[in-house]
Amino acid sequence: MKAKKLLLISLIVFSVTLFFGSVDLGGSVEFNLNFEFPEEEDSNFYSNFNKADLYFKFFGDGLRGEFNLNKDSYDNKLRVSSSEFTFNLNNVDLTTYWNRKSVSTDDWLKIVNNEKVGEINGIKVYSDLDKFGKLNFYAVDKNGYFFNLLHYRLPEFAKINTSILYLKDYKNMRTPKYNELMGFDFDIGIFEAIKPYGEVVFSYQQDIREASYNIDNNYLLFGGVRGKVGDFSYNFNTTYIADKFYKGYSPDSLEENIFLDTSYKNVRLTNKLELNFGEDNYIDRLRTNLYINNFELYVSPDFEGSFSDFNLDGSEMSVTYSHNLSIPFFTWYKISLYKQGWEDDWTDIKHYKPFRIYLEGNYKALGFSGNMKYIFGNPVSDEFFQAFGELYYIDVSRNFNKFSVMGKLQYIQGIVEKRFTAYAEVGYNLPNGNIKFYVGDGDFEKTLQFERQIGVTTTFYF
Amino acid sequence: MRKKYLYVLLGFSLLFVLSGCMMNLLGITLDPGIYLGYSKNNNVPDIEDQLTYDESLGLYKITINASDLTYSEIDEEGTKYYLSYYKIFHVKDDGNVVSSSIPIWKDIVEANNIETITIYADTKKMKDGKAVGVGDDTKLLQDWYFAGDWGGKPTWEEDAVKFQEEDGILIAKVQKDFNAGDTFEYKIKPSDNWRPWSMIFNAEIYSRDSSNAVYTLKSDTDELTVHFDPKISFVWFVESEVN
Incomplete structure (x- = not known):
């Protein structure tokens, strides 16, 4: 039964390729099949084909689109998991979405974030009204919520750029809560030396039964000034977020801070003070980066509330240097040293607070090229190996005529544990596409130990 | 000038070789x-x-x-x-x-x-x-949610099943007509919105980018009970018997 399904998938790939090939469209079809070797012996052979994905992309006159077909893990049915089609009509683009994360705005703060809005079904109308500005309008369904967003960028007038945006979502009378967001941003570019810019946003959640329209403390202010005088340039801004500002659709990185960036020729200095504004301002930490050519210095003092509560143990510092080389074998290298806090006694490295030594290099020899890395630290990484140890990494790749080969290895030595992983792939270029076989999982940050899997990916262009 | 590069190369390789046994040198x-x-x-x-x-x-x-x-x-x-x-x-x-x-x-x-x-x-x-x-x-002491795709609307983003505590073990029930051999993918979320991502549990590790866990049903059932013992990070399933 399941063998037939695989045959069916292949048949669909073939016929769709044929169809798009015959109607004068350009595009590509990508097909991936992955097989994982089971840990338990009694598991079903076909269920280990845990991925079967098809990606179609095409473009033609006034039309472009893409959609994915996936084998559903639950019942093995092939489904269109997401799609996006755009139709161009003179000055208007009409886009339809199915299960896509695609709602976002391009104001200063990018206040509506596609990750936060999530997957939607619906349409977007984009129109370039030339002398009357540009308009983006979304009318979509978001998990049963009717979600509307209008972003209108006014025509530039005397080097003044402005836009307004309005968002509203609503479900039904049974869930009477709705969200509303209104924003305005500006950029005044009249004088090269002083360019003020900023944004004001109101965002709140309302109950339709009360509808008090109380917008106290639902606002955000962002503003600053940037400019350039000769070789000197600067950028200064502040973000203030009132207590009840609704952040449901805004990027998670939206936080209160004071930021100053200055640069002169090859020297650049950035300072970011992270804090919470209030009656008693809570000062969290300062992050200072100094860049001089290939050299970078990072200093981050930790303040637990105020400048007088400076905490040395939580403070961080790092120095990084990278350089291109024109010698045999090595073509580039990077050295970085990181330390958190200070040690009373520097003799026993085993008991240091967090530290890291990082070396990286690119090499090229005998037609092979690649990258290697060495990290020694405690922890080795804040993300993938949060313990004391050392990491070795090397990759190598080479092209032979129509073949391309790539392989990589990683070994981590902890105090008593060892973690080893590898990945290899061989690709072959066809006249209008390519085919690739692989072994293992190439995402080493995701899996520190070798994944017993093989797969094949084919791509055809038409 | 060329000598300078040679030194850089030598220094680099020396560092690699010497540090190669850093953990062994520490002799822990x-x-x-x-x-x-x-x-x-x-x-x-x-x-x-x-x-x-x-x-x-x-x-x-x-x-x-x-x-x-x-x-x-x-x-x-x-x-x-x-x-x-x-x-x-x-x-x-x-x-x-x-x-x-x-x-x-x-x-x-x-x-x-x-x-x-x-x-x-x-x-x-x-x-x-x-x-x-x-x-x-x-x-x-924190909430955990069982999210996955067991047929019907996937519950990754919404409608994940919240675990309830029973004698120190967390329990989540999934009602659906399953057949023996059905498989589905799942993960355990540390909050309704997945945050912190670094605490997402896939029945093996706590990580922000691990792959989904897979469960294969052993029998025909209409109720699957998920047991999660967070004090030893252990997940197991009980399939209720169908009359």
């Missing part, structure tokens, strides 16, 4: 036993960091002071979370078994005014490089 050795590596001992355990066997529980355990923990700032695309990682080292003659790093979430420790934390290990369940068989009691 542990006698057979079960150890806790955490922020207080800078991830290098000593005799006093050994777990002891609790017969009534059938588990090894160690109790530490919450005030001894230091937290790392984990930046998840702009939002900062404070997590303190620990590891259990099971050192034995026939091959060491070391768990993956397991996070303790500062917000939970502070919200519950926790003074001591007990860390547990079930050596029979422990797997090298995985969190399975190792956990702590702070994980019972």
Whole structure:
């Protein structure tokens, strides 16, 4: 039964390729099949084909689109998991979405974030009204919520750029809560030396039964000034977020801070003070980066509330240097040293607070090229190996005529544990596409130990 | 000029060769036993960091002071979370078994005014490089959600099943007509919105980018009960019998 399904998938790939090939469209079809070797012996052979994905992309006159077909893990049915089609009509683009994360705005703060809005079904109308500005309008369904967003960028007038945006979502009378967001941003570019810019946003959640329209403390202010005088340039801004500002659709990185960036020729200095504004301002930490050519210095003092509560143990510092080389074998290298806090006694490295030594290099020899890395630290990484140890990494790749080969290895030595992983792939270029076989999982940050899997990916262009 | 490059090359290779045995040079050795590596001992355990066997529980355990923990700032695309990682080292003659790093979430420790934390290990369940068989009691004080795609509308983003506590074990029930051999993917979320991502559990490790766990049904059933014991990071399923 399941063998037939695989045959069916292949048949669909073939016929769709044929169809798009015959109607004068350009595009590509990508097909991936992955097989994982089971840990338990009694598991079903076909269920280990845990991925079967098809990606179609095409473009033609006034039309472009893409959609994915996936084998559903639950019942093995092939489904269109997401799609996006755009139709161009003179000055208007009409886009339809199915299960896509695609709602976002391009104001200063990018206040509506596609990750936060999530997957939607619906349409977007984009129109370039030339002398009357540009308009983006979304009318979509978001998990049963009717979600509307209008972003209108006014025509530039005397080097003044402005836009307004309005968002509203609503479900039904049974869930009477709705969200509303209104924003305005500006950029005044009249004088090269002083360019003020900023944004004001109101965002709140309302109950339709009360509808008090109380917008106290639902606002955000962002503003600053940037400019350039000769070789000197600067950028200064502040973000203030009132207590009840609704952040449901805004990027998670939206936080209160004071930021100053200055640069002169090859020297650049950035300072970011992270804090919470209030009656008693809570000062969290300062992050200072100094860049001089290939050299970078990072200093981050930790303040637990105020400048007088400076905490040395939580403070961080790092120095990084990278350089291109024109010698045999090595073509580039990077050295970085990181330390958190200070040690009373520097003799026993085993008991240091967090530290890291990082070396990286690119090499090229005998037609092979690649990258290697060495990290020694405690922890080795804040993300993938949060313990004391050392990491070795090397990759190598080479092209032979129509073949391309790539392989990589990683070994981590902890105090008593060892973690080893590898990945290899061989690709072959066809006249209008390519085919690739692989072994293992190439995402080493995701899996520190070798994944017993093989797969094949084919791509055809038409 | 060329000599300068030669020195750089030599220096670089020397560093590689010398540092190649850095961990061996440090000569960290542990006698057979079960150890806790955490922020207080800078991830290098000593005799006093050994777990002891609790017969009534059938588990090894160690109790530490919450005030001894230091937290790392984990930046998840702009939002900062404070997590303190620990590891259990099971050192034995026939091959060491070391768990993956397991996070303790500062917000939970502070919200519950926790003074001591007990860390547990079930050596029979422990797997090298995985969190399975190792956990702590702070994980019972936060909400966990069972999210996945078992047919119908996937519950990854919305309608994930919230675990309910029953005698120290977390329980989530999925009602649906399953057939033997059906498979589905799932993950356990540390909050309704997945945050902190670094605490997402896939029945093997706590990580922000691990792959989904897969469960294969053994029988025809209309109710699947998911059991999650966060004090040893262990997940198992019970399929109710259909009359």
